[in-house]
Amino acid sequence: MHFPQNRDYTAIVHILAMALILFGCSGIERSEEDKIRRRNCKGEYIHRKHDENYCTIAPPAHTPRLAYPWEDHLPRITKEFFRCKGSSVNPPVLNQSDPANPVACTDCEGSSRHGLPILRAQQGVYPVLLDLLNHVQKSTGKRVIITSGHRCPAHNTYVDPSKENRFSKHQLGAEVDFYVQDMEKRPMEVIQIIMDYYKTNPQYKGQKEFEEFQRYDKSDVKVTTKPWFNKEIFIKYQSAFEGRNGDNRHPHPYINLQVRFDRDAKERVVYDWKRANLGYPRD
Numbered sequence: 001m002h003f004p005q006n007r008d009y010t011a012i013v014h015i016l017a018m019a020l021i022l023f024g025c026s027g028i029e030r031s032e033e034d035k036i037r038r039r040n041c042k043g044e045y046i047h048r049k050h051d052e053n054y055c056t057i058a059p060p061a062h063t064p065r066l067a068y069p070w071e072d073h074l075p076r077i078t079k080e081f082f083r084c085k086g087s088s089v090n091p092p093v094l095n096q097s098d099p100a101n102p103v104a105c106t107d108c109e110g111s112s113r114h115g116l117p118i119l120r121a122q123q124g125v126y127p128v129l130l131d132l133l134n135h136v137q138k139s140t141g142k143r144v145i146i147t148s149g150h151r152c153p154a155h156n157t158y159v160d161p162s163k164e165n166r167f168s169k170h171q172l173g174a175e176v177d178f179y180v181q182d183m184e185k186r187p188m189e190v191i192q193i194i195m196d197y198y199k200t201n202p203q204y205k206g207q208k209e210f211e212e213f214q215r216y217d218k219s220d221v222k223v224t225t226k227p228w229f230n231k232e233i234f235i236k237y238q239s240a241f242e243g244r245n246g247d248n249r250h251p252h253p254y255i256n257l258q259v260r261f262d263r264d265a266k267e268r269v270v271y272d273w274k275r276a277n278l279g280y281p282r283d
């Protein structure tokens, strides 16, 4: 018969002691805790009204979403945005400005075949138009959509063959049609921003003829809203039913800006046949 050695007895005693500690004691404690927990769970009901709060919670606040990369970096308006929108694929249209003698009218071949008007020895448009449109973009955070910038004489006749349009300053780079994306129905706000530009810009400070706008009363402008003008620019509001032409086929109201005064050359800007027809580079 085999009797365990003393060393074996010691190991067995150790194992039994450990088992007693692990299972015996903790089991007793756990059941006591459960009893206490159950006793506490039998506690009284809490009755509370809908507007009683243990601690008040601040109402949720709206967090504006982060701008998408293209919203944060609106492209700066440059003279490139003003290039003539004529195209050789546009079909001929009938010019009926003289009903007795209608003629077929073709579009120009586009800005790849001719440049912008020459202003002070380089191609471009009047800088005040760039300043104003960039100011509108900066103030609104919205994109300015130029629907008609420079028009060469051929494209000018193609989009609107009426007699009045022959003297359009679009041909000189002194006129622009545009609207603001996401503000299509609020052009009056954009017009106010343009007028405020003259009040806040230090360049015009103290010069009433720039800061103050007048209304244009004559009936030769074909718009229902009286235009505004100061010494430098003329602002025309074209409703959704006015001013439609080949460049403005969209359904939105738009704003037409014309330069009246060249602040750098300090002279009036008027239509000039020679500048309109010969004052831009062509292939």
Ligand SMILES: [Zn+2]
Residues within 6 Å of the ligand: 084, 085, 086, 108, 109, 110, 111, 114, 151, 152, 153, 154, 155
């Ligand atoms: Zn053209």
